[in-house]
Each structure stands twice: as C-alpha cells, then as structure tokens.
Amino acid sequence: MKFTWFHLMPYRFLPEDFKEKYHSVWVDIPRDLYDPKIGHRLYNDYLDQLEYADAMGFDGLGVNEHHQNAYGLMPSPNIMAAALSRRTRNASLVVLGNSIALYNPPIRVAEEFAMLDVISGGRLVAGFPVGTSMDTNFCYGEVPATIREKYYEAHDLIIKAWTAKDVFSFNGKFTKLRYVNLWPRPLQQPHPPIWIPGGGSVETYDFCADHGYQYSFLSYFGYIAGKKVADGYWEVMAKKNKELNPYSLGFAQVVAVSETDEQAEKDYAPHMDYFYNRCLHVYNGFADAPGYRTVKTIKAGLLGQVGAQASMQREGLDWKDFVDQGFVIAGSPRTVRERLREAMKSLNCGHLMMIMQVGSMPPELVRKSTSLFATEVMPHLRDLWSGFEDKWSPKRMAQDEIAMPAAVHFQKTEVNGKPRAGSVGAAEGRGAK
Template identity: 25%
Template sequence: MQFGLFGSAAARRPNPGESAEFDSSEGFREFIEYNVEAEALGFRSTFVVEHHFTGYGQVSATINLLTWLGARTRTLRLGTAVIVLPWHNPVLLAEQAATLDLLSGGRLDFGIGKGYRYNEFAGFCVDMDEADARFSECLSVIVKAWTSNEPFSHRGHYWQFDKIVVEPPTAQRPHPPIWMGAGGESSVRQVAERGYNLLLGQYASPTDVGRSIAAYKAAVEAQGRRFDPTQVGVTRAFFVCDGAEEKETALQRRLANRVRQLKLATRPDGTMHGGPDRATGDPDAVNRNSAMYGSPDDIAAKLDELRRVGVGYVLVNGGGSGGGGRGRQSLRRFAREVMPLFAEEPAARAAE
C-alpha cells in the first residue's frame, strides 16, 4: 500500500482587533514544512485542494503553492485535488501547470473536477448548470495544448483561441497523469475509459470504495490495459490520538468543518450540486466510520478494511490534529507505526 497526503493550508486575513503584525503566511509556511518532512518519512505524494471565498483561508492558488513546494522537495509528487476547470482559462492553466511539471522534473499529478460549491460559482458569476459543458471544453483545450507541437486554433462555446502554441512543454509525455474524482459507477467507468486515474472521496464507506474500484478495474481491463492499484487514490482523514478525549474532540472538529463546507455548497433552494462532502446516512455516523482517528492499531484496522476491498493508494488528511506541532507528531507516528504494517508487496499478499 502506498501513502500520500491530501488537504489544504490556511492563510487567512486577520480578524478585526487582531495585531497589525498578524502573519497570514504562517499557515502556508507550516504546510510547506509538513510536506517536506512527509517526503523524508516516505510519503509518495501530496494532493492540494482549490477553494475560493470561504472566509477561512483555504488554498486558492494551488499551482503557485505547489511550485514553491516543488522547489523544497525532490521526490514528492505534486497533485491537485482538484483544480475546478469551469472557472479557468484553459490556455493559461495549461501553461501554469506545464511550468510546474517542468520545474519539478515531471512530478505533477493533474487532478481536475467540475466543482460543487454554490458559493464559488456564484462568486465567479458562473452558472453551475454550465459546469459540465465548461469542464469538457476546458479539458479538451488543455490536452490539445499539451500534445500539439504545431499552432492550433479553437472555436468553442466558451473559449476561442487563434493559432497558438502553448509553452513550455510538460516534462511528462504526452502529458502529466490526469486524475478525476467520481463516485457513481457510470462516472467511475467514464474516468477509466478516458485513460485517467481516479480519486475517491474521504466519506465513502469501504463497501462503496470497493464497488468503485471494481468498476474502474473492469473498465480499464476491458480496454486491454493493465490495472494498477495506485491509479486509484482513496482519501481519508487520519489522526494518531493520545486518548479517547482527544479523539472525540477531533471528531467533533471534523464534523463541524464538514457542516461548514456543506453550507458553502448549498444552493439558495436548499439543494446541492454534489461533491465529495456529500454522503448518505447519519452525519455523525458517517464521520466516525470514515475518520481514521485513534491509536496506531485502530488506524491499521481501518486501513486493513480498505486493503481488503482493493485499495492500494491512500491519501491521508491530517487536519484532525488541529495542525501545528501536534499535527507533525501525528504524521511521524503514522509513518513509523502504521505505514510499515502495509509495506509488503501485493504479490506476497496474494500468495498467502
């Protein structure tokens, strides 16, 4: 089983009354150091969100932050989870992502999505009902920009470009791996049929994760391609806790954060477009069942559940720790006390 990171950093504005010397960069700098240590501890990758207009400082300029991180690391793969294509000029995004891939020596994992938070679409004055069409057009331009050596033009519904050659080229050819989030079986199959890698949400049950992996694997193999378990990244929250009280506090913090995110995703009529924060069932039960919080043994048991349904690549979010020094302690314990339990090769497990 391979492990990467998934999450965000925070660089909020000072609240009224806070010191004029408030350091908005502290959260970003802490994020960089956390990831530098994660690379040394054996993590394969980091995947970073893109969000806007939250009021609590989530990452908005994902490519910029990853470029800085790329300069501080050597092997850590640099993922986006996800860049929301309907908001972006596809040519500018293709150029920025290619620059990151080139400077990092071919370490970009390009995770993309359609978006799901109403407040973000409203802020950009983009109709959510156009998300699918905007996504498809943007993606087609990006892929063409990365793979065309000759000038090309594009006349689409949302974008027009005339005789352009997009520079620089990407380091990875024909382009960086493309990752897409999906949940339903048909959308999972579509990701596989496009030849892309799959991202699965952090609230999905092991049973649902297993179904998605099985559908993806079948679609990959139906095209005559070999399935690799690391083509599917399963996100999960983790926190190595010191006791029941700390675990309960962290669970309540995570639940409150999810409620806050769901409010941002809700339309004025009370409906939601979808997205990874939505899961069926009692919110408290979903929260407790999906979070890998507790002792190293507790966490290993939940990872073993995932391994049994075919998971080979887990992207962990350490936000439950509250960050800071406590988050670094949890990261180290996870790397030293949990990860070695899942280091054996798949072939060895199959022979058991």
C-alpha cells in the same frame, strides 16, 4: 501501495458557536472572521507539514482548489505546489487540482502545470476536478447545467496544448483561440499523469475509464460508506474491459495515529469535531445547485459530501461512532495499519490520500501523527498490490539530472544591536522552531 499526504489547509480558529451562529463555512462566510496575521502563520505551518511529509518518505503531497471558505485556504493550489517544488526533493506534487471549467481561457492551466512539472523535474500529478457546486456555481458564477460541457472542452484544449507538435487554433463553444503554442511544455511526455477527483458523480467513472485516468474519490464518509462508490467504478471498468488495476483508484481517508487507541481519542477527538461540525457546515442551498448533479447520478442514490443530507449522516455522532463507521481510521499504529489494510483491500485501492491535518489540529499533533504513520504504519502496507504496475505516478527525471537549489547560508549579523531581517537570530526572535 502509494501514500499521498493530503492537506486541506483549513482555518483553525473559527468560533465555538460557528455552526449555530453562522450561515455557512463556504460562499458567504463573514470576512471579519479571517485574520491575515493568523493566516500567515497557518500557511507557513501547513507548508512546513507538507515538507516534513516529504522528508518522512510519503509518495505524494496533495493540495487542491477551493474559494471563499474557511474549510480550505487554497484558491490557488499551484502557488502551494510552486513553493513545494523548491523545498521538497522526493514526493510527487499531487495537485487535485485545478477546476478547469473556471479558467478563461483554460490554456492557463496547461501553462502553469507545465511550469510546475519542469521546475520539479517531472514530479507533477495533474488533477482536473469539475469543482464543488459552492466553488463553481456560487463563488465563480458558472451555470450548473453547462459546467460539465465546459469542463470537457477545457480538458480537450489542455491535452491538445500539451501534445500538439505545432501551433494550432482552437474553435470551441466556450473558448476560441487563434494561436495555441505552449511554452514551456511539460517535462513528462506526452503529459503528466492525470487524476480526476470525484465525489460520486457516475459520469466521472466513464470519463476516467475511457481516457485511462485515475479516479480519485474524495470522501469524508470514510471507506465503509465509500465502498459503494468504489464498487460502481470497478463495475464500469469491468464492463469496458479495462484492467482492474488498484492503482487506477485513489481514495481520501481521514487518518490519525497515536501511541494507543485511548490516547488517539484524547489527542484528536476535539479536532475531528471541529472538522465535521464547523469545516463542513455548508448551507444546503449552496451545496447542490439545480443542474449541478446529473439525473444519472441522482438516480444512482449517491449523496454529496456536504449539505443537509450529508449533515444528517453525521448528526449526533461522537468519536466512537466516527471510528466504528469508518469516517476516521485512528488509534495505535497496530490498529491503524490493520484497519487500513482492510479498507484498501475492500476498495481495491492502490493510492491512499490521507488527511492527517484535520480541522483545528495544531502542528505538534500533526507532526506526531505523521511521524508514527511513516515509521510504524506505512512500511507494513507497502506490500499491498505489489503484483500491479503503477501507471499513474509521475515519471520524473533521473536523480543525477535534477537541478538542486543553491545553498542558502544564514549568518547571524546584527544591525544596531538586533539580528538583521532574514537572519537566524531574527527567525529565533519570531519563535521559529
């Protein structure tokens, strides 16, 4: 079993009346709700949390791309992955991902992913999401009816750029390039493992099965509701005579660990409420532009993760409801490991992507939950799927070949009686831990 510590990087300080007073957390959220000084602290807290997860033995560190919102402050996940590539040593960099239809030309994704793969010594997982309707159609103005066609063309260009031996020309419908000559090339050959994030679009099942990619189901409804999607994916895989390898499925699950079940509610209930009622407060008109979801997906009865229908699924739920219905797996280490084992077996899932910083959760609780999971839950689940080969994790360089960052020695020197900028004393003065 593999575990990715996945960060959404939300803005933690939306007002209490946000859902009642404001139109949407995405697209047209008022700019004056954002304080850049708070944002500075949040980015550094969040990178600290990801680095801590690496030190605690998680297999992957997950980041993703969203625009014009308070739900996730990462318009460029590549910037976060670049910071992590120098400050972490072990975990895979799971970038889920770049919304490749938004890049003009998409060769930029091939270049930046190649850079990340080389810098990190082959630790990159390349994610290729279509992107939410909010991001793609409303923030970036892509036409809903053609975005998947543009996505497929971008995919083909990136893969060819990574694998072609010689310079080539690309004459697509949306992108035309006289010279494609990728420098640098990715370290992993023929390219980094590719994970395709999905929220339930049935076309994504076929795309992953046909190309041998991992299907990463990103859900906020939890594993009980997610079983319908997982079953649909495995049905497609079986029809295509593909191996039903659990590692070819990833699943995102909100997880929170405390000393006891009762303490978990005290610790985390307010932050779950913040997440589900503020971070996911999306105006229905932004959630699903006409033409964004295909007729095939609509006929399959698969709901979007946000918008009016999704809100109705969560309306009136309290902590106990969220836990009982599987939205959240939370409690003591024993409770969490028992429910996670049940969940992963029911989904036939080998890659768990855990959302452990949830909504307004402060750093001390994130660290507590992460530590308890790493020491008292994760070791008990490692045995799951030991009979299968994980073909979807990076093939990194040998440890003795990886370049180590030069040591940085901070000295406590003073200028006019005060610690100089960048020194340990200056950091202590800012309240650094």
